[in-house]
Amino acid sequence: MAAAIKTQNLAPVKLIRNVPKEEYYLPGHRTCAGCGPALQYKLVAKAAGPNTIFLGPTGCMYVANASYLCTPYAVPWMHTQITNGGAVASGIEAAYKVLLRKGKREGEFPNIIVMAGDGGSVDIGLQAMSAMMYRGHDALFICYDNEAYANTGIQTSPTTPYGGNTTFTPPGSAIPEGKTLFPKDPPQLVIGAHPAVKYVATASIAYPVDLINKVRKALNVVGPTFLHIHCPCPKGWGFDEAKTVEVARLAIETGMWNMYEWDNGEYRYQFKPKKYKPVREYLKLQNRFAHLSDAHIAKLQAFVDAKVKAKPVPVEAAVPKAN
Amino acid sequence: MDSRSLEIRFESVGGLGAHAAAEALASAAVLKLGLNGSAFPSCVPERKGACVRSCVRLAPPGQALRGSGELQAADAIVVFHVGLLRDPATFAGLRKDGTLIYAAPAKSVPDELAALPATARVIRVDAYGIAAKQKCEASGVLLGALCAAFPLLRETGFARDAKECEELSGLGEHEGDLPPVSEPNGEPRLGSSIWNDLSVARSGSLPSFNRERCIHCAMCEIVCPDLCLVWEEGEKGGRFQRExxxxxxxxxxxxxxxxxxxxxxxxxxxxxxxxxxERFAVPLFPDLVE
Incomplete structure (x- = not known):
């Protein structure tokens, strides 16, 4: 049924100058200076275009954007509880299908995008997200990952890296490394257990053209899709606001973040460095890792080395040029 | 303290320590002075650079403090950033015998202070200058100035030397109490966030643009989360699509x-x-925002 409704084909962009100039995420929002998630939101809104419905589970991108009676969205947007982003997306998608089928609404089936934080997707919001994907609703679920519950004061989330200093994992004499657990892997969680999902990708604000293209590719797919977007948070991670993009790029260059697409069973990698930089270079920019000793850094390095090697054999593809 | 509670509002920008100061004041009032006290932020105070408001209510023992709504009227208002004075909501609800304390270097007297009650006390303290010199937090200096201004609060241990503060007079022109926050002139601005003014979020520096050097590559546009860069269509037949x-x-x-x-x-x-x-700003929405 869905296939008969959705006919759009958002074309990929090649260069920054081909990026559409129209904005659907307006200024005036009350995010922190140098906010990574806000930049990501702007790029996703640009890529998706005017025929879009955003759903905002509670998180920074709801609380800081939609403050008392005003929002920065130039497209329809709706707040959902942090637990049920996926459920609301399912409902809207199903309702739209019926309205279009019965002729009560005209026009193209909209892009339905859930803009959830790491908490709203793979922690508190996991059951609704998983259910939406299991049932095969035609919506894009984005997890913008700033690796903590930043809006409520930087509490640890399942995607906070090992050794991260958050208000729930403070380093001290008993637990010198801060967070002792290694993070969840959201894209593998989606790929591994949701047969209806045909497209999953990771992206980063360090490579905006790649991010825009991945959003467009995901929106062209009929059925549930998932994007995991790396968004450094100057306040939560403790680095200079001007360095947000540099930190995001270093995450990729050190292997802390891996850029890939999973297109119906096939892996394609982007921006895979020939030689990874040591993790230490990424850590030293951020206050949240300032307490780590050499032994802890070695443990994190071993984790990253294993992660980089453990990926399935990649299908070599044309690597887009770095911006 | 008379039978009425003492109501204090901290007007600040996220990251400057206003909420911590409010909590410290209320705790000290309860533990050291034996008063009843409560401190509460107006909303989640976690966004660095966003306007935040923290409220403290103190009452004599025996008088219970009920409610934790935002303070509409206040006996004292402490302003952590001089830019906040541009918004009348910052000093709304100041009582005619109230006190306004603001952080600014010497001789900095914004015109907006004319809207204050004529009978109110106005105190200027160079909190950031003092904090830089003494390697302490500016929020502590402001809290100290507040405690020095109220005899009741001197015993909290936060009070600083009153010589650091300058009491200004003859600024306010308003008769009686100022109207509370909920009664602004006209309607609140609803809908889009483009009417918000976020200038106070800047912490001392701004990007200055030199058009002669610009190659219009849009690299800045693609890394700016705030959409504050203004573009126009390039000259016809010129080198650039957009400038x-x-x-x-x-x-x-x-x-x-x-x-x-x-x-x-x-x-x-x-x-x-x-x-x-203000001198160099290029309006992004000249037709919509004044």
């Missing part, structure tokens, strides 16, 4: 990511002085 004309400082939070990214040094970091942003 950058300037920055709308109304929305710029001063993260300086554009400065970091610019390959042609057309965006440079500049220390912000009063009036600088």
């Amino acid at each position: 950058l004309t300037g920055v709308d400082y109304r929305y710029c939070k001063g993260c300086l990511r554009c400065v970091e990214t610019c390959p042609a040094s057309a965006m440079l970091k500049k220390a912000e002085t009063p009036g600088l942003a």
